[in-house]
Amino acid sequence: MKSIAVLLATCCLFAITACAQQKQQKQVVSLEELPMVIKDAQDYNPLEPMEAQVILRKGTERAFTGAYFDYKGEGVYICKQCNLPLFSSKDKFNSGTGWPSFDDIIKDNVKEIPDADGMRTEIVCANCGGHLGHVFRGEGFTKKQTRHCANSASLTFVEAEGEGN
Numbered sequence: 001m002k003s004i005a006v007l008l009a010t011c012c013l014f015a016i017t018a019c020a021q022q023k024q025q026k027q028v029v030s031l032e033e034l035p036m037v038i039k040d041a042q043d044y045n046p047l048e049p050m051e052a053q054v055i056l057r058k059g060t061e062r063a064f065t066g067a068y069f070d071y072k073g074e075g076v077y078i079c080k081q082c083n084l085p086l087f088s089s090k091d092k093f094n095s096g097t098g099w100p101s102f103d104d105i106i107k108d109n110v111k112e113i114p115d116a117d118g119m120r121t122e123i124v125c126a127n128c129g130g131h132l133g134h135v136f137r138g139e140g141f142t143k144k145q146t147r148h149c150a151n152s153a154s155l156t157f158v159e160a161e162g163e164g165n
């Protein structure tokens with residue numbers, strides 16, 4: 001049995017590597033490896049008070065205090081509440097603002113909603129609607145001219161091979 005397990009692991013690794021090359025290092029992590037996305041609200045991951053303040057009541061954590069503003073691990077940032085993959089470390093850049101900043105999203109998984117006052121555009125998880133932060137454009141940080149400014153409290157980092165820059 002052990003040899004089968006090793007063989008399976010090897011195959012799996014090969015498949016991941018092949019996939020990485022094929023997709024030119026874009027979203028190379030197979031979704032089966034990430035925690036299952038939770039669809040039913042009553043099953044959402046429990047939140048700490050600070051996380052609930054940000055995710056449910058659209059709060060903002062203080063700059064330079066979150067777990068990920070300066071984090072450089074290779075992997076995927078998933079929704080703290082429902083596990084939906086939101087951002088890749090490939091798209092993370094140092095904006096110097098004190099919040100995790102990404103110039104792209106994992107396709108379709110981050111929704112934009114204009115703030116009531118029309119000043120800013122909120123970003124939320126496309127599955128659970130949890131507040132992530134705001135998106136800003138035209139600032140010149142990267143070629144994509146886009147900064148998804150997220151709260152670390154809204155995210156859980158999952159290490160994954162091939163997601164680095």
Ligand SMILES: [Zn+2]
Nearest residue numbers: 079082125128
């Ligand atoms: Zn979510």
